[in-house]
Ligand SMILES: O=P(O)(O)OC[C@H]1O[C@H](OP(=O)(O)O)[C@H](O)[C@@H]1O
């Protein structure tokens with residue numbers, strides 16, 4: 001059918017095409033059917049929404065489609081059912097636990113990027129990977145397909161360093177410190193991050209409190225060639241574009257299937273032209289990787305994948321048994337990261353992890369002698385050079401380089417839980433902390449999250465504050481309080497485990 005485009009000021013988070021009720025009846029179109037819109041220059045795909053907000057002979061194009069494609073009001077297009085893409089068959093093949101061929105993986109990725117696969121099919125693909133996994137051949141094909149369906153960055157500075165965490169541990173604002181430390185030593189580190197997947201704040205969510213993180217590839221090239229670093233959101237670029245769409249499904253289910261995680265991370269590194277990559281695997285109870293054995297096996301996969309892509313990869317297995325630092329949630333984490341980089345002092349877990357990771361990168365990049373990287377990273381942090389570099393990054397990305405921790409707005413609806421008994425903090429439950437912070441509104445509500453007054457091993461007295469929930473709305477605060485009462489995220493016990501007398 002021929003139709004006239006009507007631009008709709010509607011945002012749905014999906015590629016939706018609105019068809020009038022009468023037209024839909026005539027064309028036998030049903031809600032959520034996949035249709036194609038053909039113009040002289042291109043074909044784009046979207047899901048049907050039936051509504052009389054458009055008249056007969058019109059189709060409504062939403063802001064989501066317009067963020068990628070240009071349409072003008074009144075433009076005449078051809079609209080037709082698109083049928084079921086062949087790649088759905090390959091998704092079903094993976095659901096049955098079978099190995100996919102290279103061409104099948106390429107077809108799935110291309111159809112995700114072209115929006116031929118709808119959210120429901122993408123979720124099925126992600127779920128099938130969670131259940132049935134991928135072998136190393138499939139992971140490598142998936143990684144390259146994810147990178148090659150998007151743009152590639154070619155930065156005119158070498159070597160290109162990079163760091164990426166598999167995430168999962170609450171409060172992981174570490175890379176906000178690592179990147180400026182490494183760049184202050186003269187190395188080039190174009191860091192792209194995703195937003196939160198399973199946590200209450202991804203590095204992109206935290207950085208966005210300090211400066212815009214959505215930049216074009218040309219802007220990133222300019223910034224990195226000028227100052228040696230950036231801290232941006234990968235999803236804003238046409239860089240491994242399937243990644244953000246699969247992450248959307250992962251976030252909804254709070255899962256991060258191993259094979260997809262490897263491909264997600266390494267496709268972004270490949271597309272950025274990174275040559276030396278450090279992967280952080282937080283390990284501990286309640287995070288993505290719970291044991292050192294699992295971490296070592298994942299590390300082997302990252303290194304093997306790096307070899308296949310022509311990248312030198314090292315892995316740091318880091319402590320993830322409790323949150324990093326004292327804060328969880330975008331604004332609270334940005335405040336803590338800024339305070340730490342400004343003063344060179346901060347929570348031991350944050351400073352140790354950041355300087356440890358930065359130190360490895362300094363050695364990998366050849367600016368620190370073997371075994372001296374961490375010391376050099378600490379000196380750069382304490383000297384204020386890392387802060388100066390972060391200010392440059394903030395300024396180049398369009399933020400206020402003179403922003404102070406106290407300028408950062410934190411959710412003003414608060415509730416503090418106190419100790420019911422005296423004793424020692426023996427456990428902070430990572431999953432519970434993330435659940436409570438997300439219930440309070442993080443990461444979408446930037447000011448929402450948790451401030452931890454105590455960490456594992458500390459002594460508390462009855463009535464001492466344990467943690468404060470911050471929210472931007474009373475309703476979300478109330479829900480978070482209910483969750484916190486149910487989950488009891490902080491355990492306090494006496495330290496004497498047994499007293500044994502005469503046996
Ligand atoms: O913790 P969750 O939300 O599962 O994982 C997502 C986070 O982990 C990675 O961290 P980084 O960008 O390397 O610092 C991602 O980019 C993202 O920020």
Ligand SMILES: O=c1cc[nH]c(=O)[nH]1
Nearest residue numbers: 166167194261264265
């Ligand atoms: O970028 C990331 C980080 C963790 N897991 C992913 O799938 N992608």
